[in-house]
Every structure is written in structure tokens, then in C-alpha cells.
Amino acid sequence: MAIRPFLKWAGGKRWLVDRPEFSIPAFSGRYIEPFLGGGAIYFSLLPRASLLSDVNPKLIATYQAIKEDWKSVVDRLEEHHDRHSKDYYYSQRGVEHQDVASRAAHFLYLNRACWNGLYRENLKGEFNVPIGTKSKIIFENDNFKSVSEVLKSADIRCCDFEETISKARGGDAIFVDPPYTTAHNMNGFIKYNQKIFSWEDQVRLRDALVNAVDRGAKVVATNAWHESVIDLYSGSATIVEVPRASVISGNNRGRKGTSESLITMGVIE
Secondary structure (H helix, E strand, O other), rough: OOOOOOOOOOOOHHOOOOOOOOOOOOOOOOOOOOOOOOOHHHHOOOOOOOEEEEOHHHHHHHHHHHHHHHHHHHHHHHHHHOOOOOHHHHHOOOOOOOOOOHHHHEEEHHHHHHHHHHHOEEEOOOEEOOEEEOOOOOOOOHHHHHHHHHOOOEEEEEHHHHHHHHOOOOOEEEEEEOOOOOOOOOHHHHHHHOOOHHHHHHHHHHHHHHHHHHHOOEEEEEOOHHHHEEEHHHHOOEEEEEEEEEOOOOHHHHHHHEEEEEEEOOOOO
């Protein structure tokens, strides 16, 4: 990693960065990522100009807070670190903070203390992930100053993916890592989020990417290795199977090998 991501995000792509099957094609414009999450690919590239977005307002507010005033965020995160315990974690899940830095630090604390970096809300919009196994909240290889400096050149927005992709023009590169839903199957994600990324959203995403390629953008996307996804992109993209270990499941059975689709569009081989 050029810079270590400061968030652990379920479905994140740290594992993909060094895989031989993966690369972001050369581009002269902006790097665009509409499902930002932990930003593993972004932090591995460190592009000179970027448009980053996600539909999660607390996630985006955390990125913006670190971009603007990382020291205040870290000061408050250290307070959580000093007080961390099982009882403290559960007491914090429903807390709402008022100032920007405190909200960002609280989001970071829950992300680092919860199980497997999972972000899940119930139907009331309340964070409800159980505590994980980490005893530390501040890590020796944290580098929030560098993260903040890199983010200074990024346009960071909270919005739907279609709005972000519509900004792509010739010379831009888009990396897309949506929730992995398949036709007639929510693929387990119904357990994770208050708002579900539906199959209709998958179709809408494909259409937005096709339109971006027509405008001259290059696209690299990941998705489920599933017949419905392959059929969806057939004729519009090149699709390669990428095997990997599953790490989200809480039981051994769910951690067996799986595969993902690596999709490229608008890239001349």
C-alpha cells in the first residue's frame, strides 16, 4: 500500500491490490470511485485528482473531517482508545456527537472495535454490529497526516453512484466495487445494511458505466462471480474470474474459497 487505509471495510479490496489480474489502466483525467468504503484501491494509487463518493453519510463525513482537521479527529480517537472495553463499546453504539471531529472519531472507533469492519444499521438507522476481537484502537502504522494530505486533492461527496459516474469524461478512470447482489438473491447483504443494493441497482450501475465508456472513460469493476452478473455485462465488458478466500463469514464454512468477477470496460487490450 502506498498509504495504509485507515478503515477496515467489509468487502474491501486490500487483497486485490497486488493481484496480477488487477490493474487500473493509465489515465490522464480523474480517478473516480463511487463506492468508496475503505478506499484500498485509491490509497494504493494516490491519484493527483479524484472524485470519491459513497452513499453512507457518516463514512463520507469521516473522510472530510480527516481531510480538513486530522489532528482533532485523532485527539478524540485517542480518548476512545484509552477507554476501550466491552462495556464502553456497547455504551457508544447509540451515542450521537455534535461536532465534526467527534463524530468522525466515533465512527472510526466503532469501525475499529466492531466485528470485521462491518457497517450495519437496523431499520431505525442504529449501528448494531457486535464487538470484535481487537484490543487496540490506535495502530502503530496509522498515518492520518499523510491521509489528510492525499485527500486534499480529492473531491469527496455523499451521493448515489449514478450521480458520481455521470461526471466521468474522456481520460477518466472509474473503479467500481458495489455490494455483491445477484439476480433473485441478495447474496447475504440483507444482513448487513439498512438499505439494500438491489438487482435493479446492478442494472442501473451497468447502464451508467456503459454511458461513461461512451463518453471516453475507462472502467474497472469488481462484482460477484455469478451467471446473472456475467450475463448482465456480456457484450459490454471483458470479465475475468478472480479466486480468493472469503473473509466476511463468522463461521468456518463461510470462509471457504470463492471467486469474484473482474470487469473491464473501455480498455483496449
